[in-house]
Amino acid sequence: ERGEEIDRREAENFIRLHHAENPVAGPVEVRLREVLAEIDQTGTYTHTTGELTFGARVAWRNSNRCIGRLYWRSLQVRDRRHVDTADGVAEECVEHLRAATGKGRIRPTITVFAPDRPGERAPRILNDQLIRYAGYVREDGSVLGDPANAQITERALRMGWRGEGTRFDVLPLVVEAKGALVLREVPREVVLEVPLRHPAFPWFADLGLKWHAVPAISNMALEIGGVTYPCAPFNGWYMGTEIGARNLADRDRYDQLPVVAERLGLDTSHDRTLWRDQALVELNVAVLHSFAEDGVTITDHHTEARRFLTHLEREERSGRVCPADWSWIVPPLSGAATPVFHRYYEDVRLTPAYVHRPPLM
Numbered sequence: 222e223r224g225e226e227i228d229r230r231e232a233e234n235f236i237r238l239h240h241a242e243n244p245v246a247g248p249v250e251v252r253l254r255e256v257l258a259e260i261d262q263t264g265t266y267t268h269t270t271g272e273l274t275f276g277a278r279v280a281w282r283n284s285n286r287c288i289g290r291l292y293w294r295s296l297q298v299r300d301r302r303h304v305d306t307a308d309g310v311a312e313e314c315v316e317h318l319r320a321a322t323g324k325g326r327i328r329p330t331i332t333v334f335a336p337d338r339p340g341e342r343a344p345r346i347l348n349d350q351l352i353r354y355a356g357y358v359r360e361d362g363s364v365l366g367d368p369a370n371a372q373i374t375e376r377a378l379r380m381g382w383r384g385e386g387t388r389f390d391v392l393p394l395v396v397e398a399k400g401a402l403v404l405r406e407v408p409r410e411v412v413l414e415v416p417l418r419h420p421a422f423p424w425f426a427d428l429g430l431k432w433h434a435v436p437a438i439s440n441m442a443l444e445i446g447g448v449t450y451p452c453a454p455f456n457g458w459y460m461g462t463e464i465g466a467r468n469l470a471d472r473d474r475y476d477q478l479p480v481v482a483e484r485l486g487l488d489t490s491h492d493r494t495l496w497r498d499q500a501l502v503e504l505n506v507a508v509l510h511s512f513a514e515d516g517v518t519i520t521d522h523h524t525e526a527r528r529f530l531t532h533l534e535r536e537e538r539s540g541r542v543c544p545a546d547w548s549w550i551v552p553p554l555s556g557a558a559t560p561v562f563h564r565y566y567e568d569v570r571l572t573p574a575y576v577h578r579p580p581l582m
């Protein structure tokens with residue numbers, strides 16, 4: 222079958238956007254004629270590397286749930302559209318982590334693999350992120366590690382993988398392409414981690430908590446001008462609250478608030494003592510302090526909120542709408558203590574875009 226028919230209007234809109242914002246790309250009519258002719262002949266068209274790079278950056282600029290868009294122009298784009306085997310994709314994901322991590326100076330990077338082609342499905346990474354901690358479900362239903370990753374952990378175990386059995390076992394990549402399913406360990410040298418300690422409480426280090434430096438999303442598709450790239454892992458750096466207010470705090474994640482509150486000597490007998498809130502703050506202080514002390518890029522929610530409003534004002538000065546989803550932009554800790562809380566946004570959907578892929582059946 223011809224795969225989904227490329228929407229000619231989407232293609233034309235994107236080519237016009239590219240030329241409007243990049244005059245160096247030359248006369249738009251010439252490129253438009255080429256693209257529309259290629260669609261007529263083959264049912265799709267191939268982006269130039271320049272178009273792909275611009276498209277990936279604008280898709281970030283259009284991401285209405287992202288607070289970190291101020292640096293959208295600096296996204297590093299690794300054009301790997303010629304890579305379409307499971308082994309090739311796994312290898313390039315490892316190289317992506319090496320390139321993006323540095324020694325802690327994290328570089329926002331995306332690797333774009335082969336798109337869906339008429340008659341040939343694109344490769345897919347089954348992990349939600351390139352670096353994830355295993356979640357082992359035990360007989361009594363409790364989970365050792367990250368409960369959010371129980372399903373992919375189960376799949377990896379069924380495929381023969383074995384972890385060390387700690388709370389922070391890095392999962393292998395599971396990649397599917399051309400009907401093959403491949404398991405690939407992520408080499409330790411490309412997995413930078415930060416052990417968590419607190420500047421004022423020596424006992425904090427004894428909790429044995431740590432987190433990985435690089436968040437790299439591998440379960441979203443990149444849509445540019447009617448072409449879908451289902452396999453396009455991208456990374457930035459963390460905002461501390463993601464680790465301290467969600468990953469380590471949520472009850473269906475590492476559920477560490479009661480542990481931290483106990484060690485703080487708080488009265489946890491009633492919510493109204495706000496023991497959860499006090500534990501949250503100290504957990505987030507520990508995350509920001511540990512990353513900064515190890516020279517690993519991270520941002521706090523106050524700084525990031527200010528940067529986002531700077532970005533929004535710049536976009537409006539450029540005559541563009543800056544779409545934003547209030548419920549995702551406002552941080553999960555101290556919302557009203559940040560400036561992004563105290564205003565409205567336009568939650569429109571623009572393309573190019575990063576979209577959630579339909580779940581694999």
Ligand code: HEM
Pocket residue numbers: 277281284286287288289290292296329330331455456457458459460463520525549575
């Ligand atoms: C450079 C530093 C960056 C920071 C600090 C940042 C921060 C964030 C945060 C905190 C979220 C909400 C995540 C959640 O609550 O689970 C988010 C969402 C998002 N970010 Fe960014 N981001 C950054 C870079 C990027 C880059 C490089 C891209 C893509 C090229 C990107 C695309 C997105 C998208 C698509 C979402 C929404 C995800 C969804 O709908 O599930 N961000 N960002």
Ligand SMILES: N=C(Nc1cccc(CNC[C@@H]2CCCN2)c1)c1cccs1
Pocket residue numbers: 436437438455456457458459460463
């Ligand atoms: N800092 C980051 N955080 C981030 C961005 C997009 C998506 C996610 C993961 N979000 C999924 C979780 C689980 C449900 C709601 N939040 C994290 C980045 C990840 C990749 C680039 S920036």
